[in-house]
Amino acid sequence: MSIFGGTISDLERGLNFSALKQKTIAQNIANVDTPNYKAKSVNFADVFSDAKQSIISANRTNEKHFNFQMKVSTPGVYNYSNFRYNHNGNGVDMDKEQANLATNQIYYNALVDRVSGKLNTLQTVIRGGS
Template sequence: MFIGSQAHLIKNALDASSMRQEMISSNIANVNTPGYKAKRVEFEDVLKRTMDGSGMRGTHERHFGSDDLTSVRPEIRMQKGNRINENGNNVAIDTEMAELSANAIYYQALTTQLSNQYGTIRSVLR
């Protein structure tokens, strides 16, 4: 079902946003921890790779990878590119706060979209 697959994809995006919130909170909590490396949750890039065919595809049900958009899952990666402090930590509090705000807006947009999906279903059923 088309709407069901869209709702499932939005659910996965909401899960990624929730995971991203946890990672950002962890990064902020460890801003002064020596040697700590900031982590990022990637979902949109994984989804894009799956959509454009550059991601892994499963050719057998027991293979890893898939071209099914509903099976796209977030990935946790170490952040690269930030300046490393003298204690080996690369958390930039300004970046984390910007990511926190952006993620809140992203989450709100996803919940609105999911609500609209269910509203469409409700109107069809009436």
């Protein structure tokens, strides 16, 4: 049985998802004036289902070969390929991105508060309830 298993691991995955979503939103906002840039989004279910399938390992036929793994792509991130918002082919809706940014920040803060509460509970148990 792991002390940090279960809930804390799930919260960690949620924080990783939120960080990826934050990065994607920031890329969209940074490219709001880039011609033909297509907005990106992150799908929560795809992040967790593709996480194990996104790493490729090399087959070593000789012990002197380098052992490496390569990440194929960021799982769960996709483009809105057929969507044009601006006349220059750009697909970024600034109002939508700002709303997504605010929503993601609230989600992230809730997860951080929950992790903090879990760790405070563990600290109380370690101290013997005092």
